[in-house]
Amino acid sequence: MDRREMLTRVFEPHPASPGVTRYTNAVLRNQNNEAVKFYDDLIRGKQCVVNFMYAECHGSCPAVTQTLKTIYRQLKDRMGRDLFFYSMTIKPDEDTPAALKHYAESRNVDLPGWYFLTGDPYDLETIRFRLFGMDHPGFDSDLTLHTSYLRIINDARNSWGMAQAFATNANILRRIAWQDPPKSYAERVIESRARQAVIEQEVKKYGYRRDSMS
């Protein structure tokens, strides 16, 4: 499978994906006031980055939104095709679809593949706990701490990972890449050969494997 095919292909969920039992199929509304089902429409077979925010936040959310905007630019070929951003509100009572639309437009982030989601508070709380909870009430429940982490999900691989929202952009990009769709054997062999060539070059030049300056 080449890169182009990968970008246009609709992936099937992984056979072992827990589907709605983990992610729930809650009906949410995006900033365009469209009803979407969380698993069927947003997660199923897709790769996505989920964070929690609220529109009136003046703490860390604006910085996180700005970070995601930068990441979006770097990955814009994939955005809306097989990679999505979901910014979910933790204050659904305040954040109506219209409020989220205003938030997205005012920050120039009303972009394809980036959804701001609101819905029933119980549903959002359940999703937040399912994605971020390790039975740890601290993660994202406290309004002042709610943007600690980005959850990166790839349902086609049945895998997920995490990035700290305040890590460097390169670090976040790498963690998104760690959840990329499976590459073909041939593609991986080519990548490994290229990496080995770099290692050999470095060993020749410096006497040891540096691996760092990528």
Add this chain to the structure above:
Amino acid sequence: MTTTTFGRNEITVHLHNGHHGSESDGFAGDFFGTGFWKDNLYPNCYAGLDAFGGNGDPREKMGSFWFHDHRAEFTLNNNVLGLNGMYIVYDETDPGHEAPAANSLQLPGYYGVTDFPLELVDHRFCPTANGRTELVNAAGGDKFIVNGMIQPSMTVRRRKYRFRILNTGPTQTYDLTLIKPDGSVGTITVIATDANFLEHPIPIDAGANAGNSNSTTAPIVPGGLRVSVAERYDIIIDFAQFKSGDKLYLKENRTMFVGNPSPDPLPSGLNIGNVLMQFKVVNTEPWFPADTPPIPATLCTYPPLPATDNTWEWQFVLVGGRFRVKRPFDTVGCTFDPDHSAHCMLQGTTEEWLLNNNIASGWTHPVHIHFEEFRTLKRFVNGVEVPVPPLMSGRKDVSRLEAGQGALIKMQFRDYSGRYLIHCHNMAHEDNFMMVRWDIVPDQASLDACIANQQICELEMKAKELFREEVA
């Protein structure tokens, strides 16, 4: 069952704490998926190859290693699902048998006969109070498991046995005591900490040797042996003092739910929920190896420590819900970045590192440093120096920092160069990025390059990136 505990079929194998090259170290970012393989080279040598040649400095001997998956973000999940095991190395002083031999200490040493690993892990079977059913959560498991069994029973003969205790986590700390048939605390003799022989064996019990116990902060357990995640303690228990038919118990301080009463009457004061495992004493049969001589008073001699070339500090902090490792000049701290090192040093140097958990987070951080063993020079509680506890006086590779504690350690960086890690071995913290990379480099030019490309503390970097973004 709704669960977030799924493994990740990508692995990187870390031999904890082998002295070997960086490429074989199981670096957290070096994972690979199905269809690929990797050869790790474990020379099983002593440290000091360059200075001593051959197999290194025999005074740096190690025994009870373990290996485990180190996949960034999924170390906990993959370890809970079983990707770990013990890796035991023998040499002439500890030859893996009990027959008299040159230089042999003649410790109990027939593996599987008189020498057993005890791997502790806790799993969750029943929901927590708030209905959570994950195997992985901050409350830990609800069942304590020894070598894959809940409350196993072991038949032991009236002689000495060696147990290699390993806590594979993923998050909880154990306080172990040996309960004698009369309900009192028995003596266990620690001979090795984190795979390194102590210079002199340390007996622990609730009586004369209570001062050697390391369960001295809350919860205080008289005569307890505290084992945090990834720590290993090789202990010897002498069952010769008991009579056939006696039953002894290894007790854990926390209580698990056990639905049935004990099949055997328990010693007074012991609750079935605290029983980790049972020892049934029988007479030694003629075919069973006879008892070994008494434990030698001196097990080994440590080499003197070289002069210090540099000092450094790592703080393990929880800032705004984020686990981070902080360097002296950082304001907030660093998360795990596989591409940049947070600290660089020249090969062949010696550094003193201050490990600090002085932020009042309430967490225990068992700090693990890859590559080589360290010696603890000083210990601190809330910034005040305290005597180094006996069980931390030996060489170790995990320094347990309870809330408010700190340690000044000394470590050599020799024989190999490359990238290694320092991290909190509470696997939930490690997977939440309480881990940084450090590099050993072979020459000054590499050191300059390494420092120039050093990891920049996240928040300052973020501010720069955001500023650039605004300007653009």
